[in-house]
Amino acid sequence: MISIIAAIGKNNELGLNNDLIWHLPNDLKYFKEKTMNQTIVMGYNTFVSLGRILPNRKHVVLTFEKIRLPLDVIQFNNLEDLNNYIKDKDVFIIGGASMYKQFIDKADRLYLTEIDDTHEADVYFPNFDKSLFNKKILGTNSDNGINYTFTLYERK
Ligand SMILES: NC(=O)c1ccc[n+]([C@@H]2O[C@H](COP(=O)([O-])OP(=O)(O)OC[C@H]3O[C@@H](n4cnc5c(N)ncnc54)[C@H](OP(=O)(O)O)[C@@H]3O)[C@@H](O)[C@H]2O)c1
Numbered sequence: 001m002i003s004i005i006a007a008i009g010k011n012n013e014l015g016l017n018n019d020l021i022w023h024l025p026n027d028l029k030y031f032k033e034k035t036m037n038q039t040i041v042m043g044y045n046t047f048v049s050l051g052r053i054l055p056n057r058k059h060v061v062l063t064f065e066k067i068r069l070p071l072d073v074i075q076f077n078n079l080e081d082l083n084n085y086i087k088d089k090d091v092f093i094i095g096g097a098s099m100y101k102q103f104i105d106k107a108d109r110l111y112l113t114e115i116d117d118t119h120e121a122d123v124y125f126p127n128f129d130k131s132l133f134n135k136k137i138l139g140t141n142s143d144n145g146i147n148y149t150f151t152l153y154e155r156k
Contacts, residue, residue, distance in 0.1 A: 007113035013121035097123035110153040
């Protein structure tokens with residue numbers, strides 16, 4: 001099962017200057033709960049942006065370069081090898097934009113935190129056909145006056 005998890009603005013804003021746009025501690029807590037003890041799959045920019053290994057999660061990073069990553073990080077250099085690895089596994093695609101784009105058509109579930117705000121951005125979540133999914137509202141929260149909704153899109 002492939003799950004995508006992302007926090008997006010009203011115009012699908014994802015990030016700016018290889019960082020998150022909004023500082024939303026309660027959403028980070030939600031991200032932690034959802035991904036705890038799971039395999040998290042990310043593009044190299046997102047790995048750099050994290051700046052550290054997140055405890056109790058298996059990290060899988062996609063990069064074209066054969067670079068030295070920490071020993072406990074699993075590295076793939078092409079999408080085909082990554083797809084073979086995740087086949088029959090439960091994984092969370094945690095970003096960034098290039099990864100969402102490559103996995104949106106395969107994902108079974110999208111955990112989208114829909115933020116009720118707009119902002120300048122340089123990366124966006126891809127447009128997708130919402131009619132292919134059932135949408136559930138899992139909850140709402142807010143941080144620093146920014147409201148957001150935890151949604152789950154399950155492929156029909
Ligand atoms: N709002 C959210 O929920 C959220 C979540 C995650 C990230 N973000 C934001 O998204 C932004 C990063 O997104 P991004 O699209 O720039 O980067 P990204 O998807 O994190 O990483 C892109 C990199 O992944 C590697 N890659 C991607 N596809 C590949 C393939 N098919 N084969 C081999 N390598 C591949 C390449 O690495 P190399 O260049 O090393 O070859 C590529 O440059 C940041 O602003 C971050 O803060 C937001």
